[in-house]
Amino acid sequence: MERSGTRIKAVMAEIRSRIASRIYMPGTRLPSVRAQARAMQLSVSTVLEAYERLAAEGIIASRRGSGFYVTGPAAPLALTEIGPRLDREVDPLWVSRQSLEANASVLKPGCGWLPPAWLYEAGMRRALRSLARADALELTEYATPLGHPGLRQYLSRRMAVSGIEAVPERILLTESGTQAIDLICRFLLEPGDTVLLDDPCYFNFHALLKAHRVQVIGVPYSPNGPDMEKFDAALREHSPRLYITNSGIHNPTGAALSPVTAHRLLKLADSSDLVIVEDDIFADFELSPAPRLAAFDGLARVIHIGSFSKTISASLRCGYIAARGDWIESLADLKIATSFGGGRLAADVALRALTDSGYRRHMETVRLRLAEAMDKTVARLKAIGIEPWLLPPAGMFLWCRLPHDMDAAAIARTCLADGVVLAPGNAFSQSLSARDFLRFNVSQSTDRRVFDVLARALASAQA
Template sequence: MIRRAGKARKLQRNTIPQNCTGHIAVQFSPADMNDTPHDLAPHAPARTRVDTVMHALRERIASRALAPGARVPSIRMMADALQVSKSTVVDAYERLAGEGVLVARRGSGFYVSGHAPPLALADLGPRLDREVDPLWLTRQSLEAGAAVAKPGCGWLPPSWLPEDSLRRALRAVSRDAPDALLNYATPLGLPALRQQLARRLAQHGIHAEPGQIVLTDGGTHALDLVCRLLLEPGDTVLLDDPCYFNFQALLRAHRARIVSVPFTPAGPDLAQFERALAEHRPRLYITNAAIHNPTGATLSPAVAHRLLTLAGEHDLLIVEDDIFADFEREPAPRLAAFDGLARVVSIGSFSKTLSAAIRCGYIAARAEWVDPLVDLKLATSFGNAQLAANVVHHLLVDGTYRRHLDGLHARLADAMGETLQRLAHRVGE
């Protein structure tokens, strides 16, 4: 049975853990030399400097500031940070390697062992040094100038976007479809674009008829409509940790309760995910199955199948935000493809690949949810942007969008290669 949220209450602007917006920098300082384990007896012998270095690293590994597989600071960097000798750091690293906490790689350095103990959900609570308001962060990302870095937004440089192609498409639409300049859209949205989207979804293994696709004014609008349909105030929603920060802001507007699950290179930590299902009985899970924001990871088929099994067992619904789908050269597994749009709703938009000003997104959902979604769309926005939908359709059918993506893939590959080289150089310093 589908549930709808009631009248929204006044939005509360509380703080949330910053780990839902990106990674936390790992820092060491001489103050770490004074840390004392809680279980250290009052009259226990003083720790040696080697013990102190080991303790500082163990603390960061336990708190996930250094994740399994991460390279620990170089011997020189650690010695400078803690104001100890290099030989002290070498001794500490060697002992930790002997304990299995670190792994030594010849010519590369020391890395955190992949066999770290599981992170408990209780450890994910807010810390005083990691608090941030997601609505403040959203405002800052929109108000800051182009020169300001905006990690977690997933925005391409404006120079990478097809400005000239957009100008030509706008002229063509104004000439060939003048109604798009003046009139409201039909309830579901432009039929020709929905047909194109159905074909594109099929390339990812998602079979949706055009009548199962609802056009929206971007991905955020799509997610808002889904939340209006499926959530009631107080419902619990699972989010990845880290996740896209505006998920937090939107769910706060719907007065949902948020539970975070650690995200791994293959998808959510399944043990923690299953525990969250049992303890919190969530209504919804929101994720990026491909090119996850901000980690860039992609869901593995094994994790996808297990997630869907758990969703069926616990009556969980899933929203798959596929906004970065077109950044892929080869389609990755999709939850909506495995599920057949039974428990999974697929949403996406063209804001990241074409233009943030072209507010054109979509929802692909099971047939019985389409009319309620359309009702909510009409009640809250009286439709979607007809002009934007026509521009996107024009770029899809004349081949411009495909050529743009080909160039985009090449630029992304080059940028990734350059970034990896810079990181390797920095790590080797």
């Protein structure tokens, strides 16, 4: 009886999950009892009992001679119900929430940002004091549809240094880099479209794309960029609409796109309808700039985005999109439709901080501190048997393999109980092929307690 009850609950959970993820919308006819039984390799009587229980709860309804149908209204969108069920420790939303909700006593080597003391607080304070004396319009009015003209002019000059030709009229300011990608997805994607992601990649890409209900295909990432053979195969097999990547410092691996890979990638894209979204959020951490796809492409099929949350302040919500002119017009309309006017304050603070005489010196100091933290973190990890996948040329991330094929999610669970938040590899992997990897943020790994807790967790896992 107990096994039968478990099987009935499994059928009910499957149907509830499909309703919660909106695969089954109101009015959808469920698979017949026999079809569901074959799909789940269960008896017809088990599935029938599950359907009857769901009907008793009012979730589905039986129509004589026709079958069972989902009742309305549509379930609220539950992102955790979309795609395979993951252990919470490798769910992208869980990892983000653990990092964001942790109090000051918790160590966060798994988070993706600099410690507060490493950010440009002095420049922020100067910018805010200056803005307090500005014209009232800067403090009270909506921004123009494209956003602050001065900041767009600055970004145009800044991109030109990387070879990207984007006049201010082809730049749209957003509330963040995440909003930039969300607007692009709204503009170019329909539910069911296919998107390519690096495997591994920044885990919030996975979470955001779930909200757009698209199919995600992972392409293995190498030290020089995406695996070109696998990328070509994915283009041919899936006809994807978008590819989202980092060209500069890659998250989570710390790798950089090579010129050869960049040229091959764009050549493959030219033979398809693929649009590439290039996230350049880590540009100011580079010591030697990597190639930019937008520079090679001239913003024809590449959309270039970024923000300032990693270098100035995470509280400063300001990002941007650079794209072809007709797309910028449509994206500006979408921005108005979804958030109306952007804020003047954040853009004005960003411009004042970026053009402040101290910003260049600030970033020189940050790059030096990151290089020192990288060396120390690598040495401390090696001492407890953890090896980096590669030694990044710059940036804050180390992508590391655990010894003895250990389960990174289990290690993260153990360390969390001791006040250390880690980022397990499968949170970044669409194929769930990074089970024994962890991403370390070296700027958040300066406290020796991180390695003491981690060493105990490793020893416990081997015992």
